[in-house]
Amino acid sequence: MKQFEILDHKDTRSGFGAGLQELGKSNPNVVALCADLIGSLKMDAFQADNPERFFQVGIAEANMMGIAAGLTIGGKIPFTGTFANFSTGRVYDQIRQSIAYSNKNVKICASHAGLTLGEDGATHQILEDIGLMKMLPNMTVISPCDYNETKAATIAIAEHEGPVYLRFGRPKVPNFTDPNKKFVIGKADILNEGKDVTILATGHLVWKAIEAGIELSKKGIDCEIINIHTIKPFDETTVLASINKTKCVVTAEEHMMNGGLGDTVAQLLARKLPTPLEMVAVNDKFGQSGTGEELLTKYNVNTPDIIAAAERVIKRK
């Protein structure tokens, strides 16, 4: 198992804020909108640098999505910022009609996704957003794993023509990816090569998968760990090549089992390469208040769950 150095602990939302600030300097067409969560989304720096290109819309997310869609008409590249729940479920029809169907160049940037926002509880812990967004034609869905990758993804999506959903989170987590690595949309990233089991992870669960890989290697299990930072378009080539080698798969995500990464992988395997699969995901339950770590454990999406799933799926080969 390869060694991964933790550079520092940072929140992925700050990676978004840093990426957005850089875009403010490099791309005059980038504009940003926020629905009364500038501090939480780390959009302060962009706002301070570019007051004329920043739009505070208040607590009116539907209006924000419509304004963002309209701003594209005239060549702007709008980045919207609010919590993941209010970025998707609350405004699904606005996104569907005015952004996805109309194929507008809007970047929907969503913080506080999943369980790890913690104490605010289930009203804010959306676990369906990847599913909602990946079902929309024209939509690209990106879920980076740490600060550096979120920053790089934020910069990369400005260059991509078309609607994008960018998902990130609240807590400080290990920051370990190369800060100089260019983010390539749709290209899965093999973090560790192995032969016994493929672990496909996204978002905060990528680091958990690495932790699981370290523990499994002590038991003599050699894991291939792949960071699926782009859920859609899905990198079938990289994933199928890995599974052809390992003959079994675990998926890991801070999302509902229905509609998430595991669901995408299950569809792919059923169509192209039937293979034993275990999904580490929230199984048809709403979250609750607690610390992020407590919740990941409570809902069976923490490191021990990935280890157990890997051991189970290897036995099914």
Added chain:
Amino acid sequence: MEVATLTDISTQVRRDIIRMVTAVQSGHPGGSLGCADFMTILYFDIMNIDPKNFTMDGIGEDIFFLSNGHISPVFYSVLSRRGYFEVSELATFRKLNSRLQGHPSCDKGLPGVRMASGSLGQGLSVAIGAALAKKLNGDKNLIYTLHGDGELQEGQIWEAAMYAAGNKVDNLIATVDYNHKQIDGDIDDVLPMGDLAQKWQAFGWEVLEMNGHNHTEIIETMHKAKSMTGNGKPIVIIMHTIMGQGVDFMMHTHKWHGSPPSQEQAENALSQLEETLGDY
């Protein structure tokens, strides 16, 4: 443009509407007929546009958004009569593989359409975005919208109304088709909206009213609205109309909101509308 010429165009537009919805036995004739005068004057006399060189970004020209997308027949007819695409394409309305979808869309590249609409209440927000883009681009042209009155029951409209006034989006002229009818009946029976003019005023908009069938009044009011832009406030025109205007048996009822006439009824309707520019 002479009022007589505009009247000829709007009469032909009404014929187009009847023929389009009759041909596919679906679509929304009532509101389309009621907005035929306004849409004709907007596109032929008011807006600064370049139909032969349509671009999505619309830089250097005025932009219109149809927020109540179900009145697509009047939109398509006016766009084609104004030269955005061949009038013969009106015959494809609501048919498989047509660019003239039941509700407007921009995914098939129909010139003149910059945003899908149909799910109500979204067009004002979109228009604000386009208006902000114009300001960022230093483009002095204007953004126009049309909304149904029933559509104002959607909450997003009032989010947008609050934003536009609060942020001085003063390059925007919205129009409300106030025909007092929606699909289930009279607005006052479905969900009363109280005093619309007072509501918009309370939200901080400049409010004008006009008779949506008097061409001279429409022209004068639109020019007045244009003259009021750039003064820190968005402008809304409450346009008093009759659903089904121009076809006697379709007027003063919600029955034709979303129902096409039979062949026999269509012949009756067309007998009331002179073929002025030639049918498609």
